[in-house]
Amino acid sequence: MEHLNFERGKSLQQAESWIEAEKAYRLVIEENPKSFRALNNLGTVLEQQGKLPDAIESYKLAIHAKPTEAIPHYNLGNAYHRDGQLEAAEASYRRCLEQNPDHVDAAFNLGRALYDQTRLEEALTAYQRAVALDPEYVGGHSSVGGVLIELGRLDEAEPAIRRALELDPNSSEEHFNLGRVLEGQGKMDDASWAYRKALDVNPENTTTKESLGRMLHSAGRQDEAVEFLNEWIKREPDNAIPKHMLASITGENVESRASDDYVRDTFDRFADQFDETLKRLEYRAPSLVMAVLVDDYKVQRNAFGSVLDAGCGTGLAGTLLRPMTRRMEGVDLSSKMLAKAQALNVYDELFEAELTAFVSERHDLYDCVVAADTLCYFGDLEDVVNATFQSMKPGGAFVFTLERMNIEDDGRGYVLNPHGRYSHSEDYARRVLEDAGFKVRAITVPTLRREAGLPVLGLLLAADKP
Structure with a gap:
């Protein structure tokens, strides 16, 4: 029965029938309390139901049943990360990598946990480990480039971002990041091209449009900045952001305070x-x-x-x-x-x-x-x-x-x-x-x-x- 219930649980889990899958895995655990596979999978279905504390306990029991198995450590790390327990997530990812040094996702998620603790140099090392394990890992190259940008190491960031673009040429995010690097290097024509390429892929991205408008202004290309912002306003006449930006760079029609819509939209995006x-x-x-x-x-x-x-x-x-x-x-x-x-x-x-x-x-x-x-x-x-x-x-x-x-x-x-x-x-x-x-x-x-x-x-x- 243990095997049958486990296989039934897997089938229900694949069908996203979380409650029924939970019942099946619990039947397995009743019969064999040390079934690390059932305990691990139970944690996953509990997590899918938003029951993070219960999921964490189930992963811990799976680890207790088989401490040398990497997957429960990895899943526990993800659950801790979702719960905002960053140090605990970091520890779990490290234990996963001790058991399986080639676990790419554990290396990458370790980077994320370190990044969220603002430990940028350590996050960079973890991301670099992920791309060493999988040289075609787009997210890994992207994250390496992103951290290097934040560290101000733009010349190192550029090849990482360009490699991500080689692997995913239609990535709006990577064209945007390339624009940030090129702008920081003072290559304004190239930065403008990169930002516009990002907008070709994702024309609705407000952050990219803001960056292009401000870059054009800071580069002394005032007429081009004004033209771009006026075009944005024409396309989105009810959008407070380009109106506020236009006032900020021209000094014309400056309101006594930022509009409610501008503040609300800006911080909702940033939250x-x-x-x-x-x-x-x-x-x-x-x-x-x-x-x-x-x-x-x-x-x-x-x-x-x-x-x-x-x-x-x-x-x-x-x-x-x-x-x-x-x-x-x-x-x-x-x-x-x-x-x-x-x-x-x-x-x-x-x-x-x-x-x-x-x-x-x-x-x-x-x-x-x-x-x-x-x-x-x-x-x-x-x-x-x-x-x-x-x-x-x-x-x-x-x-x-x-x-x-x-x-x-x-x-x-x-x-x-x-x-x-x-x-x-x-x-x-x-x-x-x-x-x-x-x-x-x-x-x-x-x-x-x-x-x-x-x-x-x-x-x-x-x-x-x-």
């Missing part, structure tokens, strides 16, 4: 890679805000009754703020970013809303409002700062970051930059705060993050409501 990308950029805004609260305000555990994380994103600031407050709310325009924040279980309540409208409806509610890397999507700060003032209790703290304007002020106090964010002058920010009724406690000029290896200077502001 899945947001935290990992910012780690690699040495992103510091949440920790800078925290340092002000701890060092300047001497905030201790549960010091605040209510805190608002304004533009909370995936919850990077909220995780740090939670011990300081008895209640914490978050607000953001991006539903996908909010979903990431919700998964952290640190917020009492999350709201999908535009910030100014949201705080305008709240009065004398918050002991502290923080906005880490949020107000750089506002040019004119008056409305949002005034509304924030009325939302706070007397004695409340308002701590936030801006990007620092590095060109001569034309009188407005802010400018929309080609990268799509606004930067502000210190004098303008101080004036807006004081006009709203705040008492400015401190303004400093820290490094917010690094882009292209260079520091991005910001303004870190702390103000009190009397």
